[in-house]
Amino acid sequence: KAGVTQTPRYLIKTRGQQVTLSCSPISGHRSVSWYQQTPGQGLQFLFEYFSETQRNKGNFPGRFSGRQFSNSRSEMNVSTLELGDSALYLCASSSDSLGARNEKLFFGSGTQLSVL
Amino acid sequence: GDSVTQMEGPVTLSEEAFLTINCTYTATGYPSLFWYVQYPGEGLQLLLKATKADDKGSNKGFEATYRKETTSFHLEKGSVQVSDSAVYFCALKLSRNEKLTFGTGTRLTIIP
Numbered sequence: 001k002a003g004v005t006q007t008p009r010y011l012i013k014t015r016g017q018q019v020t021l022s023c024s025p026i027s028g029h030r031s032v033s034w035y036q037q038t039p040g041q042g043l044q045f046l047f048e049y050f051s052e053t054q055r056n057k058g059n060f061p062g063r064f065s066g067r068q069f070s071n072s073r074s075e076m077n078v079s080t081l082e083l084g085d086s087a088l089y090l091c092a093s094s095s096d097s098l099g100a101r102n103e104k105l106f107f108g109s110g111t112q113l114s115v116l
Numbered sequence: 117g118d119s120v121t122q123m124e125g126p127v128t129l130s131e132e133a134f135l136t137i138n139c140t141y142t143a144t145g146y147p148s149l150f151w152y153v154q155y156p157g158e159g160l161q162l163l164l165k166a167t168k169a170d171d172k173g174s175n176k177g178f179e180a181t182y183r184k185e186t187t188s189f190h191l192e193k194g195s196v197q198v199s200d201s202a203v204y205f206c207a208l209k210l211s212r213n214e215k216l217t218f219g220t221g222t223r224l225t226i227i228p
Contacts, residue, residue, distance in 0.1 A: 004159070033215070042220035043205065056215050090159055103209075105216060107152075107159030 002027065004108035006091050011113045018079040021111045025072050025093030031055075032074040033105065034066060037088040046089075049074055078113075086115045118143045120206050122219035129196055129226055137191040137222050139180075139206035147208035149173075149182055149189040150216070154203045163191075163204070198226045 005024040013019050025032050033056075034046040045058040049068035066076045072093075078085055092105040123138040141147065148167045152160040164173030169184035178193045189206060206219040 035218075043218040045215040045217070048215060058215065092160075104162050104165075105152075105160075107161070109157065109159045 004091055004093050004106050006089075006108035006111050008111060009109070011111060012116065013081050013113065014116050015081055015083060017081050018077065019081060019113060021076045021078075021089055021091075021113075023074045023076070023091030023093075023108060025074070025091075026095075026106055029093035029095050029106070030072055031094045031103075032068055032072065033092045033094075034074070034076050035090045035092065036060075037090055037110070038086075043090070046076065081115045083115050086113060088112050118147070118208060118210055118214075118217050120208055120217055120219035122204075122206050122222050125203075125221070126223040126225060129224070131198055131226055131228050132195045133226075135191070135193040135196045135200075135224070137204055137206075137224070139189045139191065139219060141187050141189065141206075141208050143187075143208055143210055145210050146184075147210045149180070150207040150209070151178070151180055151189070151191050152205045152207060152218075154205065154221070156202070160205060196224075196226050198228055200224060201226050 007022045031050045033048040036044045047066050048056040052068045063079045068074045088110045090110045092107045094103045094105050119142045121140050150165045151163040153163045154160045164175040166173040166182035172181045180189050180191045203221045203223045205221045207216050209216050
C-alpha cells in the first residue's frame with residue numbers, strides 16, 4: 001500500500017506570491033489533516049478535511065485555505081506569501097473508519113516551502 | 117486549551133544509555149496520548165500510544181505509561197542505539213473530531 005504522498009518536495013517562492021501544495025492520502029483514507037512545522041513553533045494544526053468537508057480548523061489567517069476532492073486528495077493554498085510562512089508543511093491521513101480518538105495518523109514527508 | 121509540554125532539547129546520549137523524555141499535558145477531559153517520531157528528511161511516524169489511565173504503550177524497546185495523577189506520558193528506553201537519533205513528539209487527542217495537539221518536539225542524538 002502506497003503511503004501519503006506530498007508534492008512538490010521543495011518550493012521556493014517570493015513574498016506576495018501564492019502557492020498550492022498537494023497531498024494524496026493512503027488509499028481508502030477519508031480524513032486528511034495539514035500541519036505547519038517550524039523550528040520555533042513546532043507542529044501547528046492548520047485544518048482537517050473529511051469527505052470533502054472541513055471538519056476542524058486551526059488558528060491561521062484566511063490566507064491559508066484548503067480543499068478535498070472526491071477521491072480524498074487534498075490541496076492546501078497559501079495566498080500573499082510572507083517570509084514567516086517558510087516552513088515544512090505536513091499532510092497526514094487516517095481512515096477514521098471507527099471515529100476512534102486513538103486513530104493513527106500517517107504522515108507524508110512534507111513540502112519544504114521557502115519564501116524569499 | 118489543551119496543550120502538551122515536552123522537555124527541552126536537544127538531548128545527546130551515548131549508545132546504550134538510558135533514555136527519558138518527559139511529557140506532561142493539560143486537557144479538559146481524558147485524552148488519548150501518543151508519541152510520534154520523525155527521522156531526518158521524513159514525516160512523522162506513530163511510535164506508541166495509550167488510550168486510558170495506567171495503560172502502557174510500547175514499541176521498538178520504547179515505553180510510556182499514561183499517568184493520570186501526574187498528567188504525564190514520559191518516554192523511556194533502556195538502551196538507545198544510534199538509529200534512535202530523531203525528533204520525538206508527544207501528542208494528545210481529546211475526542212473523535214478533535215485535532216492532534218503536539219508538543220514542540222525533542223531532538224535526540226545518540227553518539228557511538
